[in-house]
Amino acid sequence: MIVSVSHSWTGRVFDQGRLGIPVNASWKLEAYEQYKARLNAPEYPCFFGQSGEARGEMLYTFIAEGGLHELVTNLREFVNLTGAPPHERSSLVAFFEPDTSLTDHGSFVALFWRILQFLQDHDRNPVSDRTPDDSLWEFAFERCEMFVVGASPTYKQRRSRNLGPGVVLVFQPRFLFIDPATSQPIAASVRQRIHKRMLAYDGMTVHPDIGFYGNAGNREWKQYALPDDNEPEAGACPFHARTNHASQARGPLSA
Numbered sequence: 001m002i003v004s005v006s007h008s009w010t011g012r013v014f015d016q017g018r019l020g021i022p023v024n025a026s027w028k029l030e031a032y033e034q035y036k037a038r039l040n041a042p043e044y045p046c047f048f049g050q051s052g053e054a055r056g057e058m059l060y061t062f063i064a065e066g067g068l069h070e071l072v073t074n075l076r077e078f079v080n081l082t083g084a085p086p087h088e089r090s091s092l093v094a095f096f097e098p099d100t101s102l103t104d105h106g107s108f109v110a111l112f113w114r115i116l117q118f119l120q121d122h123d124r125n126p127v128s129d130r131t132p133d134d135s136l137w138e139f140a141f142e143r144c145e146m147f148v149v150g151a152s153p154t155y156k157q158r159r160s161r162n163l164g165p166g167v168v169l170v171f172q173p174r175f176l177f178i179d180p181a182t183s184q185p186i187a188a189s190v191r192q193r194i195h196k197r198m199l200a201y202d203g204m205t206v207h208p209d210i211g212f213y214g215n216a217g218n219r220e221w222k223q224y225a226l227p228d229d230n231e232p233e234a235g236a237c238p239f240h241a242r243t244n245h246a247s248q249a250r251g252p253l254s255a
Contacts, residue, residue: 007056009036014061014074014092019081027166028062031095034164045160045197049091049170057089064097068115072122075171079144082173089180091172098153098166105154105228108167112150112225113238115169120242132221132237135214138174139224139239145174150225157228158202177213188212208232 009032015021023029038044039053052058059081061074071094078092102108119141120126127140138145149170151163177186195206207226211218222233 009056009058009060012056012059014059014077016070017073017077019059019077023062025062027097028095031062031098031164031166031168032060035093035095035168038163043197043201045194045201047194047197048176052089052091055089057087057091058093059087059090060093060095062095062097065099067097068118069122071115072119075119075141078171079142082144083175089176091170091176094169094171095164096167096169102152102154102167105152105156108150108152108154109225109227110238111167112152112169116148116224116239120239123242126242131241132219132239135216135218138213138220141171147172147174147177147220148224152225155228157204158207158226160198160201161226174213185213205230 010023011020013019013021013023023032036053039046039049044050059078061071061078063071075092075094078090081087082090102111116139120139123141125143127143127145130137139148140146149161149172151161151168151170153162153165153167155162178184179186191212195210198206207223207230209219209222209226209232211223213220219233219237221237221239227233
């Protein structure tokens with residue numbers, strides 16, 4: 001089946017595993033418009049995200065309250081499409097319906113990890129050869145390793161992680177960090193340029209847990225849902241990996 005990129009953003013929205021579903025709910029339209037406005041600001045630090053949005057590479061899903069099974073379905077279909085034209089450079093942006101009760105940053109971080117745990121517990125083919133305390137560990141779903149950016153309105157100081165009125169998770173397949181021209185990891189100098197832009201945009205130094213994948217002291221999980229200050233993460237990763245032989249999911253999360 002030949003799949004083409006839709007130049008209209010609504011043509012790149014997943015709903016119940018199907019791509020190209022009309023978007024009508026006001027909260028969804030507002031979430032996307034605020035995300036786009038913030039991402040397209042000239043000074044926004046991540047020019048990879050900016051260029052991906054401009055080229056129509058980004059795919060989207062909207063998750064209403066209690067709709068985590070919808071995220072499982074849509075993330076599964078996203079993984080099925082990635083790596084082949086026209087989605088070989090696509091990320092998935094998941095917009096969550098705004099929750100007025102989510103007011104403190106610690107609650108967002110806890111929610112973030114509950115969402116990833118729910119995805120892990122519904123993964124039909126979980127990766128089990130690494131733990132989060134491995135410099136090469138990355139969150140994976142259906143064998144697709146992904147760096148997950150957690151954004152939330154609870155970020156008051158770290159503005160680059162506030163993308164609108166609700167929680168936003170961006171699932172970036174690890175192969176996006178490989179230069180397609182050289183088959184080598186994107187140069188550290190490029191990442192350093194982004195870090196310099198983050199300093200200017202956020203008005204604070206880059207968080208000390210931000211590092212480079214594979215470096216001995218780097219832990220990817222610490223960079224997913226960053227604190228709103230520059231205190232380094234001192235605790236253990238709250239994520240519990242499932243083995244490929246697990247007979248059943250862990251305890252339920254409201255979905």
